[in-house]
Amino acid sequence: MNTFISIVRRDLQLAMRQGMDSVMVVAFFILAVMLFPFGVGPEANILARIAAGVIWVAALLSSMLSLERLFQIDYEDGSLELLALQPCALEITVMAKITAHWLTTGLPLLIATPLLAVFMSLPSDGFWALLFTLAIGTPSLSLIGAIGAALILGSRRGGVLLSLLVLPLYIPVLIFGVSAVDGAISGLPIKAHLLIMAGLLVAALPLCPWAGAGAIKQALET
Amino acid sequence: MALFSGENILCFRGERTVFADLSFRIQLGEALVLRGPNGSGKSTLLRLMAGLLKPHDGTITWDGENISDDPEGHNAHLHYVGHADAVKPVLSVHENIVFWANLRANAGPIEAALDAFGIGYLTDVPGRFLSAGQKRRVNLARILASPAELWLLDEPTTALDAEAISDLEREIATHRASGGMVIASTHTEIGLKDARILNLDDFRLTEDAA
Structure with missing residues (x-):
């Protein structure tokens, strides 16, 4: 547990000092969503219809932006092999790095969402559903993304490969996230959607650090 | 009495056999220096000893226990200094x-x-x-x-000046005196008192033998 906290604290410290990463992710998120009114026109009813989907897709793409660097920097400067040579299981280390990733990208996205919801004139019935689905969906995105980030270690042009690996795996989270918000707007029960999303998160929680640690061990063998 | 040893280790990189039938043993207070030309597998052997790589054949044991049975336990015994300084x-x-x-x-x-x-x-x-x-x-x-207990040093003197090298020699001596083990690969001379030498060239398979 100490190790977990040490690593999360170090990663947050690194993110704070080299700044920019979180700021860039949020800036990308806001800009990407702001393009839609220009693209489809400013009619409030059209924007309201697509708001949930647009915000979700933008959140998903922006959380992927910083994924490439999740393990890459530690891999290049030798920290990753030292982390793998500590007395605690590598899975815990991976989990700690995923947690730090969510705190520096998922959480800022969540904070920026209300602004964008207003901007896209999202009906107020869907507001809490959107926040709640993002709150339980973005941790899943960080978890699933970590597998991709670990698999691309050592490869050139990892960024493109990463999106090819990870985006298909994001689809279930996206489907249930958006349909929960749409359901809430049309007054339908959304409990089932939320339970499935929570289920995805609970399944990803042990599986993704395990798979990520496996991929890192593979990468360190070269 | 801790004992770190390897028996009949075989290691490939790609298609090439780096070394074969390599054995070593080192006890508390001892030092082992790995020698050999570039590409003879010094770094590879140190990574095998750290558990970052797995040997294709043979075993590496700590007190008679295979290090791959308890990698985290083995990690607690060792410090590794690689090429990157992290x-x-x-x-x-x-x-x-x-x-x-x-x-x-x-x-x-x-x-x-x-x-x-x-x-x-x-x-x-x-x-x-x-x-x-x-x-x-x-x-x-x-x-x-x-x-x-165990220091695995891969070319530890790289980029160090004379003063730092003598600091390192002193720390290695202190570490050994307090019962530590040191395995280092190096091209430059570092003064390690009665260190044993493992020349990796002796374990290379010649083309004719293969």
């Missing part, structure tokens, strides 16, 4: 070392570790302002900050 540019020297020391159960005083390599005056300097030699000293101070 110094974060935005963290100060002190923060860099504290982070690594806190991952171990037995973190010692950081200041003493820094002074041992003559970098006490750099405590608050961020990693990005350090020279290559200073980074290497930070990396070496890291392994002093949390004691472990």
Whole structure:
């Protein structure tokens, strides 16, 4: 547990000092969503219809932006092999790095969402559903993304490969996230959607650090 | 009495056999120096010993127990110094070392570790302002900050000046006197008293034999 906290604290410290990463992710998120009114026109009813989907897709793409660097920097400067040579299981280390990733990208996205919801004139019935689905969906995105980030270690042009690996795996989270918000707007029960999303998160929680640690061990063998 | 040994290790890189039938053993207080030309597998052998790589054949054991049976337990015994120094540019020297020391159960005083390599005056300097030699000293101070029995040093003298090399020789001697083991690969002479030498050239398969 100490190790977990040490690593999360170090990663947050690194993110704070080299700044920019979180700021860039949020800036990308806001800009990407702001393009839609220009693209489809400013009619409030059209924007309201697509708001949930647009915000979700933008959140998903922006959380992927910083994924490439999740393990890459530690891999290049030798920290990753030292982390793998500590007395605690590598899975815990991976989990700690995923947690730090969510705190520096998922959480800022969540904070920026209300602004964008207003901007896209999202009906107020869907507001809490959107926040709640993002709150339980973005941790899943960080978890699933970590597998991709670990698999691309050592490869050139990892960024493109990463999106090819990870985006298909994001689809279930996206489907249930958006349909929960749409359901809430049309007054339908959304409990089932939320339970499935929570289920995805609970399944990803042990599986993704395990798979990520496996991929890192593979990468360190070269 | 801790004993670290390897039996009949076989290792491939790609299609090439790096070394075959290699055995070693080292006890408390001993030092082993790996020698051999570039590409003879010194780094590979050190990574095998650290558990980062798995041998294709043969076993590496600590006190009779295969290290791959309990990798985390083996990690607690060892410190590894590789080619990269793992110094974060935005963290100060002190923060860099504290982070690594806190991952171990037995973190010692950081200041003493820094002074041992003559970098006490750099405590608050961020990693990005350090020279290559200073980074290497930070990396070496890291392994002093949390004691472990086995040191695996891959070319530890790279980028070090004469003064730092003598600091390193002194620390290795102290470490051995307190019952530690050191395995180092090196091209330059470092003064290790009655160290055993393992010449990796002896374990290379010649083309005719294969």
